[in-house]
Amino acid sequence: xxxxxxxxxxxxxxxxxxxxxxxxxxxxxxxxxxxxxxxxxxxxxxxxxxxxxxxxxxxxxxxxxxxxxxxxxxxxxxxxxxxxxxxxxxxxxxxxxxxxxxxxxxxxxxxxxxxxxxxxxxxxxxxxxxxxxxxxxxxxxxxxxxxxxxxxxxxxxxxxxxxxxxxxxxxxxxxxxxxxxxxxxxxxxxxxxxxxxxxxxxxxxxxxxxxxxxxxxxxxxxxxxxxxxxxxxxxxxxxxxxxxxxxxxxxxxxxxxxxxxxxxxxxxxxxxxxxxxxxxxxxxxxxxxxxxxxxxxxxxxxxxxxxxxxxxxxxxxxxxxxxxxxxxxxxxxxxxxxxxxxxxxxxxxxxxxxxxxxxxxxxxxxxxxxxxxxxxxxxxxxxxxxxxxxxxxxxxxxxxxxxxxxxxxxxxxxxxxxxxxxxxxxxxxxxxxxxxxxxxxxxxxxxxxxxxxxxxxxxxxxxxxxxxxxxxxxxxxxxxxxxxxxxxxxxxxxxxxxxxxxxxxxxxxxxxxxxxxxxxxxxxxxxxxxxxxxxxxxxxxxxxxxxxxxxxxxxxxxxxxxxxxxxxxx
Numbered sequence: 001x002x003x004x005x006x007x008x009x010x011x012x013x014x015x016x017x018x019x020x021x022x023x024x025x026x027x028x029x030x031x032x033x034x035x036x037x038x039x040x041x042x043x044x045x046x047x048x049x050x051x052x053x054x055x056x057x058x059x060x061x062x063x064x065x066x067x068x069x070x071x072x073x074x075x076x077x078x079x080x081x082x083x084x085x086x087x088x089x090x091x092x093x094x095x096x097x098x099x100x101x102x103x104x105x106x107x108x109x110x111x112x113x114x115x116x117x118x119x120x121x122x123x124x125x126x127x128x129x130x131x132x133x134x135x136x137x138x139x140x141x142x143x144x145x146x147x148x149x150x151x152x153x154x155x156x157x158x159x160x161x162x163x164x165x166x167x168x169x170x171x172x173x174x175x176x177x178x179x180x181x182x183x184x185x186x187x188x189x190x191x192x193x194x195x196x197x198x199x200x201x202x203x204x205x206x207x208x209x210x211x212x213x214x215x216x217x218x219x220x221x222x223x224x225x226x227x228x229x230x231x232x233x234x235x236x237x238x239x240x241x242x243x244x245x246x247x248x249x250x251x252x253x254x255x256x257x258x259x260x261x262x263x264x265x266x267x268x269x270x271x272x273x274x275x276x277x278x279x280x281x282x283x284x285x286x287x288x289x290x291x292x293x294x295x296x297x298x299x300x301x302x303x304x305x306x307x308x309x310x311x312x313x314x315x316x317x318x319x320x321x322x323x324x325x326x327x328x329x330x331x332x333x334x335x336x337x338x339x340x341x342x343x344x345x346x347x348x349x350x351x352x353x354x355x356x357x358x359x360x361x362x363x364x365x366x367x368x369x370x371x372x373x374x375x376x377x378x379x380x381x382x383x384x385x386x387x388x389x390x391x392x393x394x395x396x397x398x399x400x401x402x403x404x405x406x407x408x409x410x411x412x413x414x415x416x417x418x419x420x421x422x423x424x425x426x427x428x429x430x431x432x433x434x435x436x437x438x439x440x441x442x443x444x445x446x447x448x449x450x451x452x453x454x455x456x457x458x459x460x461x462x463x464x465x466x467x468x469x470x471x472x473x474x475x476x477x478x479x480x481x482x483x484x485x486x487x488x489x490x491x492x493x494x495x496x497x498x499x500x501x502x503x504x505x506x507x508x509x510x511x512x513x514x515x516x517x518x519x520x521x522x523x524x525x526x527x528x529x530x531x532x533x534x535x536x537x538x539x540x541x542x543x544x545x546x547x548x549x550x551x552x553x554x555x556x557x558x559x560x561x562x563x564x565x566x567x568x569x570x
Contacts, residue, residue, distance in 0.1 A: 085143055085144030085145055086143075086144050086300045086301060086373065086374045086376065087190075087191050087194045087195070087282065087373060087374045088282070088373040088374075089194070089197065089282040089283065089372055089373050090194070090195070090197050090198040090199060090282075091197070091199060094282075094283075094336065094372060095302070095372055095373065097336065097338070098302060098304050098338075098352050098372045099302070099352065099372075101304075101338055101350070101351075101352055103126065103350070103351035103352065104341065104348075104349045104350055104351060105124050105125065105126045105305070105307070105349050105350075105351040106123060106124075106125055106126070107125075107126045107127075107128065108125055108126070108127055108128070109127070109128055109129045110127050110128065110129045110130045110131050110267060110358075111129060111131075113127070113267070115266075115267070116266070116267055116268070116269055116270050117267055117268055117270060117271065117295065117360060118270055119270050119271055119292075119293040119363065119383045120293075120362075121293075121360060121362055122362055123349075123362060124305070124307045124349055124359070124360060124361050124362065124365060124367070125359075125360040126351055126353060126357055126358070126359060126360075127295075127357065127358040127359075127360060128356070128357055128358075130265065130267060130268075130297060130356075130357075130358045131265065131266065131267045132257045132258050132265030132266040132267050132268075133256065133257060133258065133265035133297060134253050134254075134255050134256045134257070135255075135356070136356065137253070137254065137255040138253065138299045139299065139300070139355065139356075141253045141254055141255070142253070142299050142300060142376060143300075144187070147183075147187070147376075148183070148184050148187055150252050151183050151248065151249060151252060152182060152183050152184030152187070153182055153183070153184065154182065154183045154245055154248055154249075155180035155181070155182065155183075155242070155244075155245065155554075156180055156181065156182065156183040156185075156186045156238060156240050156242075156245060156277070157169075157170035157178065157179075157180040157181070157186075157238070157240050157242075158181065158185075158186050158189055158236040158237065158238045159178075159236065159237055159238075159239065159482075160233075160234060160235075160236070160237065160478065160479060160482050161233065161235065161237045161280075161284060161285065161286055161287070161325060162233070162287075162475075162479050162482060162483075163482045163486070164237050164239040164286060165286040165287055165289040166289070166436045166437065166483075166486075167436075167486050168241070168291075169239045169240055169241035169274070169276060170239075170240050170241055170242060171241045171242060171274065172242050172243055172244055178521070178522040178523040178526075178551075178552060179522055179526075179552040179554065179555040179556075179557070179558070180240075180242075180554075181552070181554075183245075186236070186238045186279060187279070189236045189238075189281075190236070190238065190279060190280060190281040190284075190374050191281075191374070193232070193235040193236060193281035193282075193284065194281040194282040194283075194373075194374055196232075196235075197232070197282060197283055232281075232283055232284060232325055232327055232328070233324070233325050233328065233476055233479065234476055234478045234479070235281055235284050236281070237280045237281075237284050237286075238277070238278070238279040238280065239276065239277075239278050239279075239280075240276070240277045241274045241275055241276055241381075242275070242277075243263065243274075243275055245275075245277060246263035246275040246277060246378065247261075247263045249263075249277065249378070250263050263275050264380055265297070268295050268297075268358075268379075268380060269384060270383060270384050271293055271294060271295050271360075271379075271380045271381070271382070271383065271384070272380040272382075272384045273292060273380065273381055273382020273383055273384065274380065274381050274382060275378070275379075275380055276294070276296065276378060276379045276380060276381055277377075277378050278296060278375070278376070278377050278378065278379065279374070279375070279376045279377075280371045280374070280375055281371065281374060282301075282371050282372060282373050282374060282375075283325075283327040283370060283371065283372075284325070284327075284370070284371050285303070285304070285325065285326045285327070285368065285369035285370035285371055286326070286367075286368060286369050287317075287318035287319060287322070287324060287325060287326055287329070287368050288306075288308065288313055288317050288318060288319055288366045288367065288368045289319075289366065289367070289368075290310070290364050290365060290366045290367070290406055291363075291364075291381055291382075292363050292364075292381055292382040292383065293360070293361065293362055293363045293381075293382070293383065294360070294361050294379060294380065294381040294382070295358055295359065295360045295361075295379045295380055296353075296358065296359045296377050296378070296379035297357075297358045297377050297378055297379055298353050298354065298355055298356070298357055298358075298359070298375065298376075298377040299355060299356075299376050299377050299378070300355055300373075300374070300375065300376040300377075301355070301371055301372065301373040301374050301375030301376060301377075302352055302353065302354060302355075302371070302372035302373055302375065303352070303353045303359070303369055303370070303371055303372070303375045303377070304326075304350070304351075304352050304353075304369065304370045304371075304372060305349075305350060305351050305352075305353060305359060305367060305368075305369055306326070306339070306348060306349070306350045306367065306368045306369075307348070307349045307350070307361065307365050307366065307367040307368075308345075308347055308348055308349075308365070308366040308367075309347055309365060309366075310364040310365060310366070310401065310404065311401045311403075311404055312401060312403040312404060313366055314344035314345060315344070316344065317329065317345070317368070318368065322434070322469075322474055322475075324474075325370075326368045326369065326370040327370055329368075330370070338350065352372070358379075359379075364404075364406060388413075388414060389410070391411065391414050394407055394410050394411045394414065395411065397410075398411065402431060403431045403432065405428045405431065405432045405435050405437065405438055406437075408424055408425070408427065408428035408431075408438070409428070409437055409438070409441065411424050412424050412425060412441055412445075418445050418448045418449050419449070421441070421445050422442070422445050422446070422449070422454075425438055425441050425442050425445065426442075429442065433465070434465065434469070436483055436486070436487070439458075439462050439487055440486065440487050440490050442458050442462075443455065443458055443459065443462070443487055443488070443490065443491050444490055444491065444494060446458055447491050447494040447496050447497045447503065448494060448496060449496075450496050450500070452500065452502050452503060455491070455503060455506065456502075456506060459488075459506055459510060462487065463484070463510060463513065466480050466483060466484065467480075477517040477518060478517065478518045478521075480514075480517055481513075481514040481515070481517040481518035481521050481524060482514075482518075482521070482523075484510055484511065484513055484514035484517075484524070485511060485514040485521055485523045485524035485527065486523075487510070488507045488510040488511050488514075488527070489511075489523065489524075489527040491503070491506075491507050492504070492507045492527055492530060492531055492534075498534060501535060504531050504534045504535050505531075505535060507527075507531050508528065508531040508532060508535060511524050511527055511528040511531060512528060514528075515528055515544075519547075519551075520551055521551075522548050522551040522552040522555060522558075525544055525545070525547055525548035525551065525558075526545070526548050526555065526557065526558050526561075528544050529541045529542075529544040529545040529548060529558065529561060529562075530561065532544060533561065533565060538565050541561075541565055542562060542565050542566065545558050545561055545562040545565070546562065549562070
């Protein structure tokens with residue numbers, strides 16, 4: 001099963017009494033050599049070693065065979081190159097379908113790229129024979145058993161697929177998806193999510209139990225349809241951008257080759273704006289989204305990639321904000337089918353990435369992913385030395401691609417005046433009225449301006465749109481909770497908001513809606529507690545923060561805030 005480590009084969013040894021092993025110490029060796037010399041000089045008899053007592057001989061034989069057996073167990077455990085222990089997809093034909101799919105990405109060798117991969121390549125690449133890093137050694141060092149044993153206590157955050165696609169990974173200085181748990185907890189969560197796709201047994205084939213992947217009972221991809229008891233859109237996804245985590249992993253991985261004190265392989269040093277450790281359950285993955293240039297080195301599992309060039313996304317693909325997973329899109333026609341590069345998808349590129357291969361995605365290329373089996377890898381996003389583009393260049397892109405909101409957001413980042421920023425954001429909202437990034441910026445700029453009327457208006461409009469998306473099934477309650485917590489936590493972080501009781505109350509109401517939809521959202525609970533404290537409702541804040549600590553007992557910020565609220569004389 002996926003939750004088990006590598007199998008260990010116990011070598012079959014004969015019992016100690018049958019082993020033809022005799023103790024042969026240094027003194028007996030010397031006596032034997034002396035006997036040989038005398039025999040060569042005409043001696044008629046060799047000197048026989050003095051026999052040891054039977055009990056001592058038996059004990060020595062037992063000790064020797066025990067050491068040999070233990071060493072053999074360890075040798076087999078550490079040198080077996082086959083089963084790494086990471087869970088595969090429960091339906092074998094899912095794996096077979098993607099393995100047999102054609103690859104339309106350009107494949108290149110690392111040597112053909114020269115010394116370092118540059119951020120300005122204009123097309124996606126699958127790179128083989130990568131230089132630096134740990135290469136094939138990671139297969140052994142990052143087997144499930146070793147990975148969890150060595151690194152299981154390290155802090156690692158998990159998030160929803162939608163949350164990662166839109167709000168990015170956690171970082172050391174920004175816990176975007178709640179307080180980190182442990183890496184071992186993240187592995188267990190991926191294994192549970194993968195096991196949830198197991199084919200339903202005959203006893204629940206009618207769907208009465210609501211468990212298992214009831215539409216995927218046979219080993220046949222045509223039987224793998226969306227709409228069983230587990231749609232996977234709320235499955236956890238581990239996508240962590242912690243430098244501390246990556247450095248710890250590299251320091252503990254034998255044979256790692258890279259710049260001293262750095263987490264990245266030499267060849268990818270230009271794409272290290274932030275590190276990425278990626279781990280997801282089978283069939284999990286991110287819908288179409290875009291960001292700066294990135295690479296991902298896959299160590300275990302398989303990852304299917306789909307990519308489209310910058311510009312406007314076709315209407316019939318899963319976008320980051322619409323709640324649909326890549327798996328649900330691939331099965332939306334009634335059966336698991338891979339898309340073809342025709343019609344609105346004529347520029348689509350797709351390929352299966354295998355262990356040891358490195359995927360490179362250029363800046364602003366849209367891409368979606370889906371894991372086949374639990375997939376584990378590491379990489380980087382953004383240039384090592386990010387340089388802002390000239391405003392005129394960004395405005396040209398907006399003219400050429402008016403519906404590509406990331407160019408609008410790039411322009412907002414270049415403008416110093418909040419009023420000018422608001423004007424650009426209003427234009428972006430017209431072309432993409434369901435962009436969470438645009439919503440977040442609209443709320444942040446309204447807070448910066450101190451315009452409570454504008455802030456209240458946009459708060460109500462955004463919550464209304466989310467409610468509509470939830471009502472029509474586009475988003476699950478948990479997904480709406482994630483979006484609300486991200487948007488309004490950002491508002492509360494603004495100093496102008498903290499100085500306004502009306503703004504704090506507006507934030508509190510929205511965050512309460514997030515907690516009501518998902519009580520396990522520690523991100524929402526923490527900021528709700530902060531909003532209550534800022535609003536002078538300390539007793540309620542204490543109760544909310546205690547709930548937060550039940551969800552994440554190691555949440556240091558919640559514990560600190562709680563202690564300050566309970567301090568004598570407050």
